[in-house]
Amino acid sequence: MLKDFSKLETFLVVVRERSFSKASSKLGVSQPAVTQQIKYLEKYLDTKLVDRKKSGIKLTSSGEELYAVAIELEQSVIQAENKILKILNKDITFNLGASFTIGNYIIPGECLRDLKDVIQNDVKLTIEVSHSIVEKIKDRSIELGLIEAPIFDENLIYRKWLDDELVLFSNTPLPRV
Template sequence: MDFKQLEYFLETANSKCISKAAKKLFVTQPAISQSIKSLERELDTKLFNREGTNIVLTSSGEIFYKYACDCILCIDTAVSKIKDLQAGKSGIISIGSWNSIGLEYLPKLMKGFHKDYPNIRLDIIQDEKQALFSRLNLGTIDLCFARKLPENSKFTKLSLPNDYLVIIGKKDFFTDSNDCINIASLKNTPFIIKKNLINSLTALCEKNSFQPFIYCFCDDLNTSVMLAKAGLGITIIPKSYLSEYSTDCLTVKRIAELNKIKECSILYNKSNISSSAKLFINYLRHIQQNHSL
């Protein structure tokens, strides 16, 4: 098994067509077909099925696809780190996040950094939490957003400003004109809420002798905001997200009893980090010391 086999396999899987993959890779169709057949013989399994004019991954192919992507990522990371070492101020910073944790900070953090280092590219990797921690440990990503430092880890933590939760929705849903309202005023109001907040919200409502009206579970903040804009309910989001969305048609409130602080940090592995990421960490520490973070 070699790099070209992985490259041909991945492009064929993405294109769902050998001729399209061949055209994109500037090789012949027989070359790709032969490479895939060789790969299937080596793995002793079929990787593709034909569906009409397309070819699609088999169950085995889907498993192999995920790990092939990781292999290519490792190789790309190695190449970029070598180039980074040689060039100094150019390269790639790969940063991991799950459930969009921390991504609300990126526009502000990267804006000033990009002015100073325009040739450094940013790669955002989204995956499950434990998978990202494993990648961080191996060095296939440089940084990772997290709520807290994992137990028994050797990662270094750089804390970002604390955030707090706000509630947004159409004006008609709020009977209280104050900026900070009580949860009791939201009885029978439809909520669009992330699953990790349901226990906190339910406990808070039960203290006030009612059950929350959950209209929709939604873990994607962009979708939650769109549903709120459509007038389907109210949603709870970190305040920092307000700068990312147009809230002209929405009312923003704080709930007096829901003073939950959202902590966020950037984690990194001192022994396995690219020069570009080190520049970024130094940049963050500098603006943190100047109280602009």
């Protein structure tokens, strides 16, 4: 019995992204780790699931069948989680922390709506200075923090999210730096 569903999740991301490297980036793991997980599934199922092509990946017929089953399983897990939450009569609020620039200019609007749709629950956004967001992650009062500066703490996982460009405007000439 396949007890580790993370390998199926990796398989789903590879198929959806149509690329091992894009899947590794999306999952936040190395490309060899993604390859290793797919090879594990292929060995476990004793069949080839994916063919690599220049234009991306192509599923074998076994891969197509596994993909259909994995999607059903993914939907079943989501439905089961929602049923359990209803049984417990508990709505989950996802606690998101962000520094001022991200919290005021990047997260509001479409990004926040998309996040609510994906997790199918409410999102509470806390906006504070970066070091406060880091402390809130450490004391587990927020699940995710988005800040502008990298952090160097062995107890936290840091991932680069996006690049941003800042532009200065002035009604008087500015010195060149």
